[in-house]
Amino acid sequence: MAHAQRPEFDPELLAALAVIGGVFPPTITPDLIPYMRHAYASPSREDLVGGRSLDIVDINIPVSAAPMYGSVIARTGTQGLVGCVYLLHSGGMMFGDAFSGLDDAIEWVLDLGIKVVTVEYRLAPEHPHPVPFEDCYAGLQWVVQHAEELGIRPDRIVVGGASAGGGLAAALALAARDRGGPHLCGQLLDYPMLDDRGTPSTRLFDGIGVWDRVSNETGWNSLLRGKAGAPDVSPYAAPARATDFRALPPAFIDVGAAEIFRDEAVDYARAIWEAGGEAELHVWPGAFHACDIFAPHATVSRRMIRARRDWLRRMLVE
Template identity: 60%
Template sequence: MKEPEMKELTQGVVEGAGRQARLDRPTFDPELRAGLAIVGGMFPPTVTSDLIDFMRVSYAGPPLETLIGGRNIRCEERVFEGYEGHPLKASVFRHQRASGQRPGVLFVHSGGLMFGDRFSGLDRMIDFVEQLGVVLVSIEYRLAPEYRDPYPREDVYAALEWMALHAESLGVRLDRLLIAGASAGGGLAAGAALAARDRGGPRLCGQLLDYPMLDDRGITKSTLQFDGIGVWDRVSNETGWGALLGEARGGPDVSPYAAPARATELCDLPPAFLDVGSAEIFRDETVAYADALWNAGGQAELHVWPGGFHAFDIFAPHTALSRGMIATRSAWMSRVLAD
């Protein structure tokens, strides 16, 4: 068979598999489905490169006053050195009545590697400052496509080292240092945990990975199931990974620090919490990562929420499924950060 014919046949097989996968996909939770139309006005199902500027406005975090207004929380702005010494911003949140050294959480925001800021999706993490008395550090890492790999992941790792080095002035306990991230931030957080292990860096007590973006290859069935529907579909994922990796996306030379699903050694990592919806593209890669952690002898708590679309706790926090997800996550954080 000639090469053009082979490519045509392969494309037909992939398209056929995609059509069947879409027919077989799980349904959305009825309460969540009702809110999808509203979500779509801010976060369309399919994000292409021409929408990056729109998404940087639409998905920008709320003003600081909205996040902490009326709460017993104070915020301090810091600047740290990112990859290659580039100055980056960090917001440090503390409970107003907290004293002494407290557990520290480094938060890595969502946004498909291309948009979002240190206040995006921060509402749920702010709750831990009030509920658990943690010191929360949320950072600005540089975004693709202007800054491709390794800039975003190395900025996150630089923030982790900065936080550990300045633990005393930040009021953070080094034996209770945890990294957390959502979506793209979840993948970057997992990559930073791998890098910290391999480089002899800060020792983490846990990694909180909310519906993490782990695999640039787009090879799972759940990636095909949610095409043009929900929040963050197959094309959006290709846009994000392409912005970060360029032509390297899907090839043999992608670092596991950028795409942790490619890691082959998952031993000696901190305990992990992973949650994901059953009705989103990251379902299968999240389940596979938890399974790989278990097979390496590690600790992982996995929750797959039935009928949940991507980041439903952010977009529909009032729903029963979101309340369950938030409560379960909070319970894990309380256990991991306890004395």
């Protein structure tokens, strides 16, 4: 039986990898978690805003053990109730913060006139599952309950996130259905982290790209107390473990063809389709993980960004 071949990186993106590796190493082991928390920290709020017409209002959300911090980002002068993305950050469940990777989300606010609520959740390994998930679910409930005072249309809320945040967003969509929780009009899953068991594409990337097989094992074992791949993992930790994909909100799923999450993203879209649901799937040729964050000006990155924004416009504005 022939071994699967690793897809080639887009030439334009390949040139960017040499620069990216100095900030985001392809292989993350447990001893690198403190370094990643420092290296992947978000820019200052002033740098993020960059003089643009944005309002950022901080919020404190009560959860079971401690306050959960977040921010509501809106275009200055926004009036009335508008659609919202409840956004969960990337970082492999181990690092990142509410302002990590927000450049594209700020453009949604400016271009579409929507609001983004971005939140902190407690991180593994200090806080393994179910803590990050329950933090995010409690935050979603609070935002929906306070939607009108936040200037948000309660019937136009999308849960979204990239990488680990995409996995959390998928878990929230499952839980909202299962628990009779908030109504969601969509789920935005950018190259989501969905399956602790690994897939064929997981095994194609060692020591290359962004987020390789070892990094993935580090993230899952941090979240699952070293039990990644065990038979009893909850779908609220690893949404690919779900057995019922009926009655989920419409999904936008995108992923690079040259990254480890390719197969689990495709499988997740297929499961939604087979259950009669709606999923818009994009598999971007030659794209590595999170290339739109690390190399946003590359041609394929710009195509990714445009497709995502077009879907959000249909879900939240039109």
